[in-house]
Amino acid sequence: MPICPVCRLELDSWRDISEHIEKMANEKSDPQHVMWLSRHISNKEIKKEDLETWLFNYFEKPNELSLWIRKRFIEKFYSHKPHPFMLAMQKPTRGVLLGYVLEHRHFLQNWVKVLSLIVFNTDKDDVIKYELENISTEYLGINGKPSHYELLIRMGESLGLSREIIFSTDPLPSTKESIETWRYIALNRPWIETMAAMHSLEIAADRSNKNYGAKIHYFDIEILNSDKYNKEVKDFLKEGYEADIGHTGEALNLIEKYADTRKTIENIKVTVLKSLDALDKYLFARLERAMQFEPELIEVIKQ
Structure with missing residues (x-):
């Protein structure tokens, strides 16, 4: 029903x-x-x-759940009128990248906490393995490679912020509200809905988005070859660019695998929409923080 x-x-x-x-x-x-x-x-x-x-x-x-999630994400963030933060990331300024660093640190901390609850609440071995690998990649680092969290902090340092400042900066209210939404989902909804809520967010950096109608990518990939950006910026962006296409596809396949009733599917869809609304608010928080460094970015939000 x-x-x-x-x-x-x-x-x-x-x-x-x-x-x-x-x-x-x-x-x-x-x-x-x-x-x-x-x-x-x-x-x-x-x-x-x-x-x-x-x-x-x-x-x-569309009828296929994984495709439905992709379509809803792309409609909201990458359609004919992309999200202002996505537009700002095509040629990100120092302010945009620092706004990214200061707010995303809180997002990533919450990310691993929520994924830990998925592990706690499921008895599916493939889901447990997937989430533990994800937690390790995001927060600990694996195979001698630094974690996404560490790469984020290094990007902030390379742009002039000390670790002390990065770690002592509280989240903006919109970031805090979005985090509270994701925590509420994790604490009150079934693990499969939580998994869909969180891993649908990784579609943001999926390299295949243009195959599904996206007008732009998460950032202009020419940045990775540009002399205008330092190594630390490229290292952070490259890591997400290379990882999320695999992570997203695998997560969506697992969600589809265990969404075995109409009721489960309908609830997943509603939860994903709530998560995407939280992401929308959170991305604006990145821009709000960026304006503390570059007030002129207000023009980006007005577009």
Whole structure:
């Protein structure tokens, strides 16, 4: 049965869901339902029949879960109007990269904590192995290679921030709110939803995104060959560029493998959307932090 993407109410059809959302938004003025409609469809009133059609097309197509997750991510961040942070990363300035460092440190700390909860809550050996390898790569480093976390810190140092400053800087409110969303999911939803919520975020750096309709990549890959950026910047960006295509594909395959009921699939989709909304807010926090170094970046956000 379809579920409401806002409150997870189960009903018999998308028509019932559309009537429910319309009633909650227009008759009862429930802020969560109103906000969802405004964010995902329109801030103008929409007919129930049109809402039903939109919901069906949005949640039922494409049929393959992994492809559905990719499509929703690319629509939100890489469509004809890419996210302002993605635009800023095409030719990132020192301020953009420092905003990345200061906020992403908190993201990565939370990342490994949430993945640890997936390990704790699942009994699937392949999932446990996958997440432990991911945790090691992100936070500890493997095979003599520094972790993503360490490469991030080194990038910040190379751009003029000391480790003391990096580690003593608290997250901005939007970063904190996003982290709280991911923690809430990890503590309150099944492990497979948590896995989908977190690893859908890795689609950001997936090299295959243009095959699925993305207009741009996470960053201009010419950066990796450019003399305008130092080794530490290239090392950090290159690591994500090379890793996430494999990580993302494997994670999505595992999620599809264990999403064995319609109810599980519908709940995964709703949770992924909540996670992508949190990512949207978090990426703006990176830009907000960047403006502390370069106030003129306000023009990037206005685009």
